[in-house]
Amino acid sequence: MHGLNQSIAVGPLGFSIGQLLIILAFGIALLAGALIGRRHRTPTADTLFTLMLVALVGARLLFVARYWGSYDGPLSLLDIRDGGFDPLGGLLAGLGYATWRLWKAPLQRKALGGALLAGAMTWGLTAGPLMLLESQSRPLPDIPLATLAGEPTDLPSLAKRDAQPMVVNLWATWCPPCRREMPVFEQAQQEESDITFAFVNQGEDVALVNRFLDHESLTLDNVLLDARNALGDATGAMAMPTTLYYNAEGRLVDTHFGELSRATLQRGLNRLRPTP
Incomplete structure (x- = not known):
């Protein structure tokens, strides 16, 4: 859909x-x-x-x-x-x-x-x-994805496993802004243990994604493959990079289009956390 x-x-x-x-x-x-x-x-x-x-x-x-x-x-x-x-x-x-x-x-x-x-x-x-x-917050789309090991998965399953807010980044290796913002995400994933990060590659194969991660020396968890760009279609995100912020209930609360810095990522993360 x-x-x-x-x-x-x-x-x-x-x-x-x-x-x-x-x-x-x-x-x-x-x-x-x-x-x-x-x-x-x-x-x-x-x-x-x-x-x-x-x-x-x-x-x-x-x-x-x-x-x-x-x-x-x-x-x-x-x-x-x-x-x-x-x-x-x-x-x-x-x-x-x-x-x-x-x-x-x-x-x-x-x-x-x-x-x-x-x-x-x-x-x-x-x-x-x-x-x-x-x-009218939209839920996490139930789109079939795959891990780098070739195992089937989806975002709702990942959210159910961790039971915490989730940040979903749509990216591709050919996209310069996507490449530039990856170190920002790597640091955030290491520091923000109360938030799940998922990196959904759009339309590329596992060999190309692995070569990119190795070449850039990136250590990222939850790198997933969306061979048919189905997630972009389901979320209405036609441009990359796109970052989607879902709360612990799996509802979309914020969207960022284009390249992120530590500051703009922090703004999105703040919106996922309850106001004191």
Whole structure:
């Protein structure tokens, strides 16, 4: 059974549905700003692009502040490939900048206000139903898998054996972000004894997977094979790497698309643990 797509692969690039909805909302805001701005002879595109940049910086800064101890140095702080953004930081920074611009540039108020309203409505009408669907937590898919020893298994059996939260990583040896994040997972698997990690290779044979693990000197438990990419279809994860977080009851509570850092992995693990 195919699951609702959570991501879309465009060539070598992968985008989550949430990211695509942000792009759509921003595009609608640009269009609305251009139409209204033409009537009032007031361009808004530069302001909207600056607002987006300010929101991204705010989201990154708050995330880094929250997970400061998980970063190794200045370069890792700047590496945004890990998707480490805090929505609250982006919202506060964006609202602050928008408010300042609306106050500072009265001639731009109608066009900019209309653009922001159009973007917000687009986001609300599209992201709302998506969040509602995501809130209906999906269980661990019962997809036949195999161990590196060739023994049949599946994720529900693994979860029943350990009776604890599970992190499932969908990966492939040809995927550069997958390869880069593997040492992060190796360290986490050694340190987080109260969480089960499963690494489900998509569409490759055991010889290729073993060569990769040997070449990279990786020691990982629960490396599984999904020869038909059935797990990606069942979870709606069309892009790799994808990391799925399941609680102890086997319900999906979070999904991360793209490369992980120690900080973004820690954010996902925190969501698996009960709030003190």
